[in-house]
Amino acid sequence: MRVMAAELLKIRRKMIWFLVVLGPLGVVGLQAVNFGLRYDYLTKQYANDLWGGLINNVTMMMVPTLFMGLAILASMTAGIEHQTNAWKQTLALPITRTQVFTGKFLLSVLLLFCSSTLLIVGTVGLGAALGFDLGDVPYKHLLELIYYPYLAIMPFIALQVWLSVLMHNQAIPLTVGIVGTVFSMFSNRFDDWMPYKWPYLDNAADNPLFSVAAGVVTGIVVLAAGTLNFVRKDVK
Structure with a gap:
């Protein structure tokens, strides 16, 4: 908790919170334009x-946004130490390297959770603005389609935090994130073992929980590998 409090204090006056809001705002805004321009056609279709x-x-737009957002957020949160050359001071504090690395990971997880929650609120608000009956909101379906991809994308949060913490040059982690975002859009062509496919909840069993379970378990494995590497490696 002390590590998390310190991490939140570091980003208090950063652009990070703006990006947390910008992601869901952009998705909802684009759908507002989509439905606004094609209202009659779409309401007839649905x-x-x-x-x-x-x-x-x-949700079709949410997953690529998640991929891009997690890469940017992980880079920005790790970049605070890189830009100020503060890793030695951070690692000199009376906390373990495991706590430092896990704190960076949990911070990214928390920020993406906030974005996902804002997307839920924004979706309901957009539906209300379009004149949809608020009494008919399928909240269970909405929560599943927002939070399931968020859970399934855990391996990539751990991976981007790992790369961003270890590399001073943030162009490399960001490039990995951008390429991954583009690649994920074509992941439905691959079998269910492809991790980039999991956040889309598409699998042969037609059960989204399989994708969620695969993402969470693999996320724990990647987090453990990243933590072990961080504990053993010198970070400047």
Whole structure:
């Protein structure tokens, strides 16, 4: 908790919180334009399930945004120490390297959770603005389609934190994140073992929980590997 409090204090006056809001705001804004320009067509197409149509359109854009957002957030949170050459001071504190690395990971997890939650609020708000009946909101379906991809993307949060913490040049982790974002859009062509496919909740069993479980378990493995590497490696 002390490590997390310190990490949150570091980003208090940074642009990071703006990006946390910008991601869901951008997704909702683009769907507002989409439905605003094609309102009659889309409401006719989704006449039997207006909320379902809106939610599916939102979540279709959410996953690439998550991939891009986690790369940027991990880079910015790790970049605080890199830019000020403060790793030696941070590692000199009475906390373990494991706590330092886990704190960076949990900070990214927390920030993406905030973004995902804001996306839920924004989706409901957009539906209300479009005149959809708030009494018909499928909250269970909405929560699943927002939080399941968030959980399934855990391996990539751990990977980007790992790369961002170890590399002073943040161009490399960001490049990995950008390439991964583009690659993920074509991941449905691969079998279920492909991690980039998991956040889209698409698998042969047609059960999103399989993708979630694979993401969480692999995320723990990648986090453990990154922590072990960080503990043993000198970070300047």
